[in-house]
Amino acid sequence: MLSLLILVPLIGIVILNLSARAPARRLAFWFALLIFISQILLAACRHPVLWNVEMKQIDTFFKVSLSMDQISFIMLLCIGIVSIASLLVARHTIYDEKELFKFVNLLIITSIGMNGIVLVKDIFTLYIFLEITALASFVLIALEKDRNAIEGSFKYLILSAIATIMLLTSIALLFMVSGSTSFEAIRQALNLANNNIILFAIGLFVCGLAIKGGLVPFHAWVPDAYSSAPAAVSVLLGGIVTKTVGIYTLIRLLIAVFGFDPSLKTILLALGALSIVFGALAAIGQNDMKRMLAYSSISQVGYIILGFGCGTFLGIAGAIFHIFNHSIFKSLLFVNSAAVETRLGTTDMNKMGGLSSKMPITGTTSVIGMLSAAGVPPLAGFWSKLMIIVALWQSGSKTYSFIAIMASVITLAYLLIMQRKVFFGKLSIENENIDEARIGISTASIMLAVIIIGSGVFFPLVFNKFIAPIQELIIR
Amino acid sequence: MISHISINTLLLLVMLIAVLWTVMGRSLLKATIGLALTSAVVTILMFRLNSPLAAVFELSVCTGLITVVFVSTISLTKPLTNKEIVELSKERNKRFGYLPILLIVISIALTFIRIRNNIIIPPVTTPELDVRRVMWDMRQLDMLGQIIVVIIGALGVVILFEERRRDEW
Numbered sequence: 001m002l003s004l005l006i007l008v009p010l011i012g013i014v015i016l017n018l019s020a021r022a023p024a025r026r027l028a029f030w031f032a033l034l035i036f037i038s039q040i041l042l043a044a045c046r047h048p049v050l051w052n053v054e055m056k057q058i059d060t061f062f063k064v065s066l067s068m069d070q071i072s073f074i075m076l077l078c079i080g081i082v083s084i085a086s087l088l089v090a091r092h093t094i095y096d097e098k099e100l101f102k103f104v105n106l107l108i109i110t111s112i113g114m115n116g117i118v119l120v121k122d123i124f125t126l127y128i129f130l131e132i133t134a135l136a137s138f139v140l141i142a143l144e145k146d147r148n149a150i151e152g153s154f155k156y157l158i159l160s161a162i163a164t165i166m167l168l169t170s171i172a173l174l175f176m177v178s179g180s181t182s183f184e185a186i187r188q189a190l191n192l193a194n195n196n197i198i199l200f201a202i203g204l205f206v207c208g209l210a211i212k213g214g215l216v217p218f219h220a221w222v223p224d225a226y227s228s229a230p231a232a233v234s235v236l237l238g239g240i241v242t243k244t245v246g247i248y249t250l251i252r253l254l255i256a257v258f259g260f261d262p263s264l265k266t267i268l269l270a271l272g273a274l275s276i277v278f279g280a281l282a283a284i285g286q287n288d289m290k291r292m293l294a295y296s297s298i299s300q301v302g303y304i305i306l307g308f309g310c311g312t313f314l315g316i317a318g319a320i321f322h323i324f325n326h327s328i329f330k331s332l333l334f335v336n337s338a339a340v341e342t343r344l345g346t347t348d349m350n351k352m353g354g355l356s357s358k359m360p361i362t363g364t365t366s367v368i369g370m371l372s373a374a375g376v377p378p379l380a381g382f383w384s385k386l387m388i389i390v391a392l393w394q395s396g397s398k399t400y401s402f403i404a405i406m407a408s409v410i411t412l413a414y415l416l417i418m419q420r421k422v423f424f425g426k427l428s429i430e431n432e433n434i435d436e437a438r439i440g441i442s443t444a445s446i447m448l449a450v451i452i453i454g455s456g457v458f459f460p461l462v463f464n465k466f467i468a469p470i471q472e473l474i475i476r
Numbered sequence: 477m478i479s480h481i482s483i484n485t486l487l488l489l490v491m492l493i494a495v496l497w498t499v500m501g502r503s504l505l506k507a508t509i510g511l512a513l514t515s516a517v518v519t520i521l522m523f524r525l526n527s528p529l530a531a532v533f534e535l536s537v538c539t540g541l542i543t544v545v546f547v548s549t550i551s552l553t554k555p556l557t558n559k560e561i562v563e564l565s566k567e568r569n570k571r572f573g574y575l576p577i578l579l580i581v582i583s584i585a586l587t588f589i590r591i592r593n594n595i596i597i598p599p600v601t602t603p604e605l606d607v608r609r610v611m612w613d614m615r616q617l618d619m620l621g622q623i624i625v626v627i628i629g630a631l632g633v634v635i636l637f638e639e640r641r642r643d644e645w
Contacts, residue, residue: 010624066617102635109628120617128621135625139632 002066005076005115009035009108017105025101032087032104036111040080043073046465066119070469071255071320075118075248078327081451082239083111085331085444089338090232092438094143103143103232110136110236114244123171123257124181126249130167130212133245134160137237141229152228155221159211166208173201183257190258202258206250206267213246215305216275219298226294227347231338234290235444238297239331243323247304251319255473260311268309273403275302280410284417289337289347292418293330296373299411300326306404307388310395313474317467318387324466325372325380325455332369332448336362339437339445340422349418354427359436363423365445370419372452374412379456383463484524491517492583496576502565508546515542537622 012035016028086107094100113133120126138160142153175181177198178189190198207218214222222242226234254260279299286292304326307319339362340355341347356363372381385408392401436442455462491514498510515538522531556564 006620010620013627102631105631106628106635109624109631112624116617116621122617125615125617125621128618128625132621132624132628135628135632139628139635142636145636 002068002119005039005119006112009112013105013108022097025097028101028104029087029091032108033084035108036080036083036087039076039111039115040084043076043080046073067121068119069473070466071248071252071473072118074320074324074466075244076115078240078324079111079114079118079244081448082236082327082331083107085239085335085448086232086236088440088444089235089335090230092440093231093338093342099143103140103230106136106140106143107232107236110140110241114240117244117249121183121256122181123174123183123186123253127167127171130245130249131164133241134164134212137233137241140233140236141225143233144230146228148224148228149230152221152224152226156225159218159221163208163211166204166211170201170204170208173197173204177201183253187257187259202261202264205253205258206264209246209250209253210271211246212242213250213301214242214298215246215271215301216278216298219275219279222298223291223294226297227288227290231334231341234293235331235334235338238293238334239327242297243301243304243327247301247323250305251308251316254308255316265309265311268305269397269400272302272304272306272309273400275299275305276403276407277302280407280414283414284410286414287349289340289349289352289418289422290334291347292349292414293333293337296333296411296414297326297330299407300330300373302407303385303388303404306400307384307391309400310388310391310397312391312395313471314387315391315395316474317470318384318391320470321387321462321467322381322384325384325452328448328451328455329369329372329381332365332445332452333373335441335444335448336366336369339441342437342441343434344431349421351428352422352431353425354423355431355434356423357427358431358434359423361442361445362437365449366423367419368449368452370415372456374415375408376412377456378459380452380459380462381456383456383459484521487517487521487524491521492579496579499575500568500572502561504550505547508543508550511546512538512543 012031016024016031087104090100090103090107094103110133113129113131113136116129117126117133120129134156138153138157141156142149171181174186174189177193178186180186180189211218226238229237254264258264276299279295279297279302283292283295283299286295300322304319304322307315307322309315337347339359340352343359344352344355346352368379372379375382375385385404389401389404392398392404437445494510494514494517498507498514501507501510515534518538519531519535522528522534
């Protein structure tokens with residue numbers, strides 16, 4: 001069953017590209033929508049009957065360690081939701097049918113890459129899927145082919161190449177130590193051997209993933225890539241790609257392979273706090289909406305790393321839940337930015353103001369996204385931040401707990417600045433004739449806003465069904 | 477008689493020269509050939525170090541396929557004039573002229589530094605395995621991943637360079 005999450009989209013792409021005529025191009029959008037909806041339904045219902053369906057021929061072919069656990073379900077859910085939002089935005093922002101077809105192809109390949117990252121249990125196969133996702137992202141960022149897009153893509157390419165060198169060197173060293181590339185074999189070998197080479201390999205891997213995840217001080221590519229990419233790509237990148245490629249992979253490897261070392265915890269906590277503070281302070285000074293959201297992403301990723309750095313169940317659970325929440329509220333804010341960009345033709349916040357009277361759906365959903373990002377109850381973002389802060393306090397990291405609370409106030413401040421500049425205040429004369437965003441973009445906004453409210457209001461249900469089972473993995 | 481180590485050192489030197497030629501060269505096409513030459517030398521080194529599987533991949537993917545993709549991409553781009561090439565070359569030499577010296581210094585330093593050998597080297601099993609068995613029975617998912625990477629490469633070339641040729645910008 002698991003191999004279908006990679007095979008079905010791949011076969012679909014091949015078939016659609018064999019006949020890239022107009023009907024096939026139109027079909028591509030609906031095919032992508034169908035596979036993403038199926039992925040969401042499968043991940044949300046988590047019924048063992050569905051996931052344990054045996055497909056002998058296919059499963060025999062794919063006997064390389066694909067497996068699911070509680071974290072994988074959450075990640076598959078995020079990938080499906082954000083991909084749908086990105087797809088809906090693309091339909092109304094990429095006007096040329098051929099260009100949309102190319103985007104859909106790359107979006108599906110990116111989702112294959114991310115699904116692979118979530119499902120594999122082999123470090124070299126993981127590296128291949130990381131590269132698949134990164135390569136598709138380079139092309140997606142440069143899709144509009146203007147100077148800024150090419151520059152953003154090139155920066156990402158160069159820094160990602162450096163990260164790749166680190167990851168490959170680390171994999172080679174780990175292979176030398178363990179004689180295998182499977183997670184389990186490496187974990188067992190690391191338990192037996194403990195030397196400087198291993199520490200060096202783990203350090204390289206963590207640095208490589210920190211670059212891919214855009215953590216401070218490895219964040220240089222993030223603002224340019226997010227802000228220069230087409231609107232639909234920003235939703236995808238800001239919502240899920242960097243979180244899966246960098247942060248999820250880091251969490252997965254530390255839980256399943258490397259284990260928690262006290263010095264590693266200290267480094268993670270420091271990196272997390274640095275990212276939170278730097279991202280939040282840098283976001284305040286931005287005039288470009290997408291750039292502000294990019295810096296906000298750096299800050300929010302810091303929360304995830306801070307929670308994870310605690311090493312306790314509550315901290316790790318908070319980090320995983322914050323990955324989910326961040327995927328949703330950041331995607332929503334990027335969708336709102338796309339809505340504004342399609343109507344005004346700019347993301348410069350100085351040229352906006354009073355838009356909520358003309359774009360009520362975009363304005364309202366943006367307030368929901370903002371409040372969740374700032375951690376205001378009872379929205380979903382509040383619960384994950386609360387879990388992280390309590391975990392920090394309980395584990396004795398009271399200073400970091402204080403930093404997290406203060407940064408939350410700064411988050412609220414810069415997002416309020418964004419709201420005031422974009423949606424509140426007086427409407428300028430040149431913007432008097434604008435309308436609400438097209439139906440697809442509004443649908444994406446409403447869908448994401450409903451998820452934020454739903455997972456916040458029904459938090460006990462979400463916690464019991466999705467978050468609490470993570471404990472089994474950590475204890476094991 | 478030249479020992480194994482001398483041959484490997486010689487190959488490494490050839491590889492360094494090829495790498496420098498790739499990075500410092502004036503023409504994109506020549507840089508691509510330099511890269512292919514680098515991969516070819518790496519392939520020989522891998523064969524000599526008893527890693528036939530890695531060598532086969534290096535030869536087929538890096539030396540063959542990637543070179544073809546690069547050459548196709550270059551053929552779709554607008555060639556620079558001689559004047560532009562000379563200007564760019566001067567600029568590049570000014571910015572990266574220290575690279576060969578740095579490379580030589582690092583190589584000499586690494587030659588004289590002895591790293592403490594405390595790594596557990598696993599028993600070498602790869603030569604006993606058939607290449608086809610490893611590729612199709614043990615690493616199928618990696619093979620599929622490689623195929624997807626090739627698809628992205630092809631899509632990337634089509635998307636990013638197709639219109640450039642038409643518009644010549």
